[in-house]
Amino acid sequence: MVKILVYPSNSLILSDLVTRFGHEPLTLMRVIRQKIKEVGIDSPPINVTPEDPKKGLKYAAVDVPSGVRGRMALLDPLIEEAEAAIIVHEADYSFGCMGCARTNELVKYIIRNKDIPRLELTYPTCDDEAREFVRKIRDFCESLTRKAEVLA
């Protein structure tokens, strides 16, 4: 089983596909679940505190907007853990969305510079494209399974 970072990282569909094809999806929901369960922090709605954008300084300088750095702080554990990545471009809002174009640019850049297997796809706009979209994800996941078996 390979840990796959999905992007948009709050995409339930991507997360579900990765799980179905036998791998562990790294998603934002997991990080936020941990955050809101954290005892002693009261910073609704997602328990991001002013300390998080400071943690985001690991990826971006202080003159980068705090919203970008706050998002980067949330994504940091996922980027760190990722053994592979699936990035979907121009996704529909309902598919998953990080909200900020600058964060999108930075995350994709960081993933591309990480030495891990990567699949980049454009969001499908019709049934045929959707089938092709799922097939590519399945093929990518199966290639990761084979690689993992060889290494084992």
Place this chain on the structure above:
Amino acid sequence: MTRRIRIAHLSCGSEYSGIQKEIQNAVEAVNAEIVYPEVDTDAIKDAVREWGLEVASPDLQLMIARAKSIVEGGFPVDAVFITTCFRCAEGAITRSELRRYIHERANLPVISYSFTERTTAETLLTRMEALVTTALRRTLLAREKQTGLTAGIDSGSTTTKAVIMRDNEIIGVGWVDTTEVLKSAELAYTTALTMAGVDKSEIQALGTTGYGRLLVGETMKAELVQEELTVNSKGAVYLAEKQKGPATVIDIGGMDNKAISVIDGIPGSFTMGGICAGASGRFLDMTARRLGVDISELGPLASQGDHTRLTMNSYCIVFGTQSLVNALSLGATKEDVASAACYSVAEQVFDQQLQELEIVEPVIMVGGTSLISGLVEAMQDLLGATVIVPRYSQYIGAVGSALLASGFVE
């Protein structure tokens, strides 16, 4: 019981900066509630296309769709608060255009703010108070004449001012440096009462404003405790006798600056800021001291100088002071340095704040710095408009408070 007003929050994701709770606290402190206009995700793209600004960030696109929903009456609210990240270009463009759009099309009070992770509830409170007052107290703000015997105290960051008014006339004033908030307020008030020849017990209503308004208002049992944006707007158009129609009020304060678009004495939109003390009255105070003149002499001195003979960028008070010292060491005259300092402050207010407002004449300058003629001239030069400085302009907050407090006399 006063009804809770509904403030629509349009934001590109302040929750990711860790400041959502601060916004919530500021809103609750003024007895309001934050609401989020609901929009269908399918409608977002259409809304953005129709509105015409091609922004890349989905959260900014959502802001646009929400704004359209408000303007088209799909989601009733009393006021709108627009926030985007500080230092984000597309956020700043969207914020500024949305503010203009909502203000023009929905006739709702709107304020905008660019946040960082350091934004606190205290920073937002004055803005929220103004937003709520504008939405809720339109009748009180419509008051054009002061009646009875009332007093106003403006507890500012640098100075404390007090005014006594009787039947629409100012009969006593007091002005002291702010040291201990309550003692300074007491002293300014006593001075004004003595000048007016009335006893404190005769005062029918008291209004307080400025940074120390809550403490002074509570201790002195004021009838009206009001933030300075609303009060200064009212005081400015009252003193300048421009109560009807649009006006622009500029107040360069000791700690921050306010630029307010006013319609019939009610603030429509405003900016409140001051990135650094270099863009405030504090820098001019320092300049006067460095030049060895009293602050009251700085204006006339600047009027005799030529700011173009030297470069001074007081974007930061430290660098501003550095260029001031450098200029003097290179043989610049006091007049030119005074002129450059005034121009530098005016230019920063012009660049950073006035660009966000529609400047409509009459332009009224108020507050202590409006007495510095060199600063007023620099502002006139930059705006290309005549700037009015009414009599008693330095007492603007106290006058506005006394005027509005008279609404509690009947």
